[in-house]
Amino acid sequence: MLYRGFEPVIGIEIHVQLSTKSKIFSADATNFDAGDNENTSPVSVGMPGSLPVLNSKAVEYSVKTGLALDCEIRRHSVFARKNYFYPDLPKGYQISQYDKPICENGKITFNVGDKEKTVSITRAHMEEDAGKSNHQGEYTLINYNRAGIPLLEIVSGPDIRSPLEAAEYARTIRQIVRYLDVCDGNLEEGSLRCDCNVSVRKVGAPQFGTKVEIKNINSFRFVEKAIEYEIERQIDAIERGDKIIQETRLWDPDKNKTFSMRAKENAEDYRYFPDPDLLPIRVTEQMISRYKLELPELPIARAKRFRDEQGLPEYDAMVLTSERDLADFYEETAKQCGNFKSSSNWIMTDLMRELKTTNKSLSESPIRPAHLGKMIELIDKGTISGKIAKTVFQEMWASGKSPETVVKEKGFVQITDPVVIEKIVDEILSANPQMVEDHKSGKKKNLLGFFVGAVMKASKGQANPDLVNTILHEKLK
């Protein structure tokens, strides 16, 4: 995408908070709603003598994410100390990874509009989160509950070329980590944090421009907006003849602007060195093959399968695979009834509408996939008509009952006995001799529709429409 002859170059760093029960280097809990400093221990407060001990789940989640991002997994990766002083950093250093990250050289492919885009993943490394500062004007208060929560920092290559691509990239990462069940993906609570590096250059310029880092973006819409703003700001500056300074800027969602936080005059000297309290992380072949086996089918592959093997339209496949539980819901429904398209339709229209109007999540749906599948089965077997099914669905939603129970209790079974239908047809015909005459003589067209409607009404909608059609045809010849 071009802007006044300039091309934006964007790279994104996403901090993914891994959803382990305990912290990365201590047994403190990680719940979001704990009281002040309640989730702390000597390790997370950086008490003298405390030592980090690695959480095995954090390694598992990191390796699984790396595999899902098509990364090479380092068999020997190393924790390093990143030394700097800040009150939210209890030890005066953050345990992170530096020159030997656990995952490297991956890539992901996703759709932007109707085009495919591939973005390289430079690295993904494990680190501990810092605490939280609460600014009170006169002073600042520090809470270390968050200090030590495991993070996986996923760093993309500078491959992104538009704000929309950036937002789609971030959405895709979120989708993947949620599929893997390694992160809840909650942006508001900070479970996923995006920092965007943005620069612009004249089209065809061989080198990247000076990059600016934007932090504090807590929605994908803001990713798009912040980058859009930043591109324009940088081009304006260049066109004015100003120099872009390397700095960190924050996104202000109220003013729709980025503003400067601090200039990175000279690169900070973090004095990284391997943490002697932790041995190198050894990832064995057995671990990798086990994690590979445990890896769920990822959204892109799953959408492809829904499209190619189950004949779903592209749009359906995309929507259904947007969340793992939705795709699972769909597959379970389809497995029950064997009707892919119908399962997709019912979920995407009726079910999603109900969820939306009642503000429920999929897991709270009173209709379970097996029931929905059974209902579709009843339609396909002709037990109920499609029209009745709408009523049955409402009843299932309201009561949580199985479709069979609803149909039985409400007497919704379709009339498929030709003798019974013929009787109703006969009654309708004999009650309307003039119209029969008009139809047969061809005086009036399209009276068939009238008769079908009348028969359906007389049967309270339960007559099988195909049979009604066939019998009426015969009788009106």
Add this chain to the structure above:
Amino acid sequence: MIDKKTIEHIAKLARLKISDQEAQEYSLQLTKAMDHFQKISEIDTTGIEPLVTPTEIEVYWRPDEVENSFTAEEMTENAPSRAGNLFKVPPVV
């Protein structure tokens, strides 16, 4: 030679406020020590992986289990200044 300016830069990195006289002293002492330590540069270490942990130690990783052994009160009661169970520091914005 670790001159006074370097000492001042290092002291800043290490967040140690030192007097002029201290800087002068450290400059002399550290220069002397580093001149002596410099002799390791003679050793050919091409291709040698640096040693961090000196003995063979079996890998141990924690199971992902929560233990709640300390109260917020215990974790904050040594603080020079606090508000409730939060640590109080100068304004950092």
Add this chain to the structure above:
Amino acid sequence: MTDLTNGSIFEIAEAVRNKTVSAKEVCSHFQSRIEALDRKLNSFITINDGALLEAEQLDARIAKGENVGPLAGVPFGIKEMFCTKGLKTTAGSRALENFIPPYDATAVSRLKNAGIVIMGKLNQDEFAMGSSNETSYFGAVKNPWNLDCVPGGSSGGSAAAQAARLVAGTIGTDTGGSIRQPASFCGIVGVKPTYGRVSRYGIIAYASSLDQAGPLVSSVKDAALIMEIMSGFDPHDSTTSQKSVPSWSINLSDDIKGMRIGLMKEYMSGNLHLDVQKTVDNAIASLKLRGAEIVEISVPMTEFAVPVYYLVAASEASSNLARYDGVKYGYRAEFKNLSSETLEDFYGKTRGEAFGAETKRRIMLGTYCLSSGYYDAYYNKAGQVRRLLTNQYIAAFQKCDVILSPVTTAPAFKIGERSSDPLSMYLNDIFTTSTNLAGLPGMSVPFGLSSDGLPIGVQLTAGHFEEQKMLDVAFALENDSPVKGAKPHVI
């Protein structure tokens, strides 16, 4: 039991268990010794006011027939590097002058579970940075053999208190010789186990890849017993070994016939004090008499041990001591108006005032070594040489079982004599630092007295996790020691 003062840990524990003497009596006996003698030595920073009560509780449990552990009622002193729950722990620094830990170091809790009574916390060099105990914020410790001399360091308080028998046992930490050197200066037994034997959890870190805790006690057998209790895997320290801990004290044997004793070429040609040389020669002769085989070995990289040690230790320390920032615990500088302070001044002033000169020097040295542009030449290079040194040691232990060497070039020096020149102080550590760099077990066992009546120890070093061999040789030396029973004047 008549001679509580000079009783071994074994004897005191047994007497308490058999109710020959109560834990309370033992405790008050040592309490009065501390009261009477420590004003001369300054070996304690904090006295545990609860000691007598703890001893009484032990007696009550013994009366009920409970199993109170192998060290029941043994009065102990703990170096200030170890966190002790509810008992002030300062690391000898103003930075922690009022710090009361909410937890026990694993080594301490294991000793407590075995029944020790903590009499108090022992003085040391600030953050264990020093070889004379002169860098302590709480004042220098005096050598009980000669009050004008240093007790060595950094575990100077431990060595002095043990030598003066103010307690029956002490523990210390050793990063570059901090157990062995003061043990030698004070005429007691000090052991640094293999890196990974003893959990570092709860021990205030100086240099994480070098620090190890161990006993400073009066006999080899006591040392073996205390090590057994302190050692072993700890899920709170993933650098502890999962190897099982041998019953060193039970296996202890002075039959060392056929044992190969290595004499390191590089350590035997130095500028040794005459009395130290004599002590080492006597030890060699004594081991020969017992049928040990003397072999010459060579570890050429030891020439570089002091530079490598200081580069590695200072680098790690500069990071380990970053947490002392006046936010969570410990010293914070006075600020008239907190809200007008910049963070940089807040940290700079606090840390500038919290640390003593030697600690600041090492933080600066380490910060310099890790800083951009110097990392490869210093920290990384030192790590490479460290591997070469370790490999040479491993090769040397193919040819011998235990290496015998001096601990220091000379006996204890006078207080103030070397504190003005940091480099000359660093060079004291010439024989002790390589053991830590290579992660080997090492110890000092008394074997001589200088013409001035100062104790001299010899150093024994064994291969990784081969503490038993080293202890056996020490046991043999102890039994043959020409200075057996010699006591400092204060006693």
